[in-house]
Amino acid sequence: MNGGDLLKKILTLIGLLVIVIFIVSNAELFTMVWKSDLDSxxxxxxxxxxxxxxxxxxxxxxxxxxxxxxLILLLTINVAIFGFIYGYLWSWVTSVVASGFIFYAARNWFQAPLLKKMGPKWNESVVEHGFMYVFTGRIFPLIPTSLINLAAGVSSVTFKDFLLATAIGNLIYFFFLSLIPYGLLSVEMNEYTLAVLAFLFLLFFLIYKRFKKKKKVTFFRKNR
Known part of the structure; x- marks a missing residue:
């Protein structure tokens, strides 16, 4: 392990410790959140x-x-305090930053030993399709957010693809979640919501495929 890797691990560990200390020092408030005592x-x-x-x-x-x-609990708090637009945007910004931090921590602490156990073909597939893997997980929340962050962090997906997919996916998904506190949507995703999400997923998938195709053509021309 070189000095740079050790420093990264130390910095992420310090960040996590600061967060734990803050939670412990405000235990009563975080307990209220845990118990869903939103009014208090x-x-x-x-x-x-x-x-x-x-x-x-x-x-x-x-x-x-x-x-x-x-996640709906956090969006409800933000929307109630900041209003719909600012609550939605603040939720989105913090989610992207938080995801990036967990991704970074997982990459520096756990990626190296796990990648050694994975075959080169698996790594190549993740690099090539990493954006779509993360983006799909964001707009179809069948997989916990934390698991997406950790899995992406220990995989070979690039940080750029992870952050871009998270930003776009959460921007879409959080919009629908932010409507729930206003009673415009139920917690259970109805058929119309799922149809819209499916359409958006298809749209971004086509854009992504077109982008990848152009990127490959450009690479081929430069290396002829």
Whole structure:
């Protein structure tokens, strides 16, 4: 292990320890979130804007690490405090940053030993289709968010593809989740919602395939 890798591991470990310390020091508030006592949580947070930003960000990191807090709960808190637009955007920004942090931590701590056990063909497939793997998981939440982050982190998918797929996927999916607190959608995805998500998935899939095709053609021409 070189000095750079050791430094990365130390930095991610320090980041996680800071988060744990913050949670422990605000245990009562986080217990309210755990018990879904939204009225009390929202009342406390609205009295301190800085605390609101920090707590909601930490909650998003926890959700992206273990998925022990329902994502709809966090969006409900953000939308209730900041309003629909800003609550939606803040949820989206924090989710992308939190996902990136967990991805980075998993990559620096667990990728090297696991990749040795995987065949080269599997690694090549992940690199080539990494964007679609992550994007599909984001807009069709059949797999926990935390598992997507950890699996991508220990795989050979590039950070660029992971972050782009997460940003686009969450931008779409969070929009629908943000409508639920307003009663415009039920928690159970109805047929119309699933149809829209399927259409968006198909649209981005076609765009992605076209992009990959152009990229291969450009690469071929440069190396002729």
């Amino acid at each position: 949580v929202i009342t406390i947070l609205t009295e301190n804007l800085l605390l609101t930003f920090v707590v909601t960000f930490v909650l998003m990191i926890v959700q992206n690490s273990f998925t022990i807090i329902p």
